Every structure is written in structure tokens, then in C-alpha cells.
Amino acid sequence: MKEQVLGVDVNTENYDELIPKLFANIDAEKKSLVVAINPEKLMKAKEDPELKALLNRAEFQIPDGVGVIIASKLQKGNIKSRVTGVDTMDRIVREAARCGKSIFLYGAKPGVADAAASKLIETYPDLIVAGTQDGYEQDTQKVIDTINEAKPEILFVAMGSPKQELWIEQHRDNLYPTLYQGVGGTFDVLAGNIKRAPAAFQKVGAEWLYRLLLEPTRIKRQMNLPKFLFEIIRQNK
Structure with a gap:
């Protein structure tokens, strides 16, 4: 199943539901592309119709980012967990x-x-x-x-x-x-x-914070998250 976040399809399955579908397609010789969807990519897609179309043409769009989970919750969707x-x-x-x-x-x-x-x-x-x-x-x-x-x-x-x-x-x-x-x-x-973020950061979906602590220059990119959430709230008023 999928729902849309800022016009981009996102799968609602967790890992245990997703993996059997991927391998069923292999067995059926049905070609499939998996793309990771996060707030930064969604904000770029909002301004870039070609990128949005590319993401939507993929067979599987996984919710890679805590912001996507929050967005789904705000719009009463069904994405319950990150799939990084x-x-x-x-x-x-x-x-x-x-x-x-x-x-x-x-x-x-x-x-x-x-x-x-x-x-x-x-x-x-x-x-x-x-x-x-x-x-x-x-x-x-x-x-x-x-x-x-x-x-x-x-x-x-x-x-x-x-x-x-x-x-x-x-x-x-x-x-x-x-x-x-x-x-x-x-x-x-x-x-x-x-080095990947420690497990404690991964567990709460705060890998972005760990990367920001290591690389403060990422702050401009990380500002996409509040902009993204504001856009979700605006569209769901």
C-alpha cells in the first residue's frame, strides 16, 4: 500500500511486510526499483517536477526519515515506522x-x-x-x-x-x-x-542530529525538515 506525501508516493509497509514483496517480484522476474524518501528529497521534488516523476515511477518508495512518519501522522496516514x-x-x-x-x-x-x-x-x-x-x-x-x-x-x-x-x-x-x-x-x-550514527540515535530517528553534530555545515540542509513540516501542516489545514 502507498500514500502520498507532498505528491510523492510512499510505501506504508514495514521491513517484514516489504521484503517478501521485493523477493516475490524477483521470483516473478518483475523488475523493481527501491528509492528512499526523506524530507529533503520531498522538498526538492516539490520544486522539481522531473524528480517527482522519477520518484513516483519507482515500484517501491520507502519512508527513510522520521519527518515522513510525522507527516503521515499529521495527515492521518498509515506510515508507522521508518524503513531506512x-x-x-x-x-x-x-x-x-x-x-x-x-x-x-x-x-x-x-x-x-x-x-x-x-x-x-x-x-x-x-x-x-x-x-x-x-x-x-x-x-x-x-x-x-x-x-x-x-x-x-x-x-x-x-x-x-x-x-x-x-x-x-x-x-x-x-x-x-x-x-x-x-x-x-x-x-x-x-x-x-x-561511521553510522550510534544505535541510540537510530532508535529515535535522530541520525540527522548525529550527522549535524559531526558536520555543523549541514545546518542549511537540515533546515529542510522544519520547512517540510510547515508545508505538510499548511496543506492539511
Whole structure:
């Protein structure tokens, strides 16, 4: 099920409801794209019709951000819990290891995808990593050929949003994988290059605050949250 937040579709499922749907699509060979929806992205989409259309064309839009939960509550919606991009990737990888589906990691600086893959295999020994490719290869056809030769069911793309979603949408008809997710900086988190917020911050949906404490220059970006909530209140008067 989905509801709209500022004109963008957002899935209402939690992890336990979402993952079976993703893997059912794999089994049915139905290509699917997972995009993460947060207040910053919604505010950009409000001013950018092309971005809004791109987000709405995805098969799954996960509520990645406490602001989206608050917005749903304010408009009496059904989104009850955050479904973050990094945790969705982890849940997908866990299920892939369980049922024998293979993954491919594409993006980030040279060596990062390899390090992330090693960490995933360390966590999930049964996981099949069909291959990796850094994001610095300039020959797009070579990247496509590398992925297709590996024949993974699942492709994770780490380019930053919306570049990664645009790349997936542009090329997925010519790619072997069935399930696609743009994962931003998640490879760097897995590789240990970027530290994720402590569990206490994650639990209350305050990872944004942790990042702000580490990088005060992010304050301009974080101002999108109060602007976003004001816009939600204004539209629901």
C-alpha cells in the first residue's frame, strides 16, 4: 500500500511486510526499483517536477526519515515506522543469503565496493556476491556488460541520489538484475569509511542530529525538515 506525501508516493509497509514483496517480484522476474524518501528529497521534488516523476515511477518508495512518519501522522496516514535505505539493503542481503539470490555492488571509489562485499560476506557467509564495480569506470557499456556477465538477481548502486536512480532507470531494461536499489553512501558505511550514527540515535530517528553534530555545515540542509513540516501542516489545514 502507498500514500502520498507532498505528491510523492510512499510505501506504508514495514521491513517484514516489504521484503517478501521485493523477493516475490524477483521470483516473478518483475523488475523493481527501491528509492528512499526523506524530507529533503520531498522538498526538492516539490520544486522539481522531473524528480517527482522519477520518484513516483519507482515500484517501491520507502519512508527513510522520521519527518515522513510525522507527516503521515499529521495527515492521518498509515506510515508507522521508518524503513531506512541502509537497513533495507541489509534486510535484502540477509534474505538473498537465505534463499540463494546473488547480488552485485556498483559505485563508490575504487576498492570501496570490494571492501563492502567482504564485510557483507563476513556477516552473511552464505551470501553470493556475483561481482563489484567501482563508480569511476567511464565506459557505461563496459559496466553494463560486467553486470550482465555476472548475472546477479539484485543490483545495489551507490552514486548518490537522484543520480543513482536516474542511472538505474536509464539502463535497467538492458540489465540482467531484477531488483534495484540506490544506496547512496552505504558502501562506505559497510567498508568502515563512514561511521553510522550510534544505535541510540537510530532508535529515535535522530541520525540527522548525529550527522549535524559531526558536520555543523549541514545546518542549511537540515533546515529542510522544519520547512517540510510547515508545508505538510499548511496543506492539511
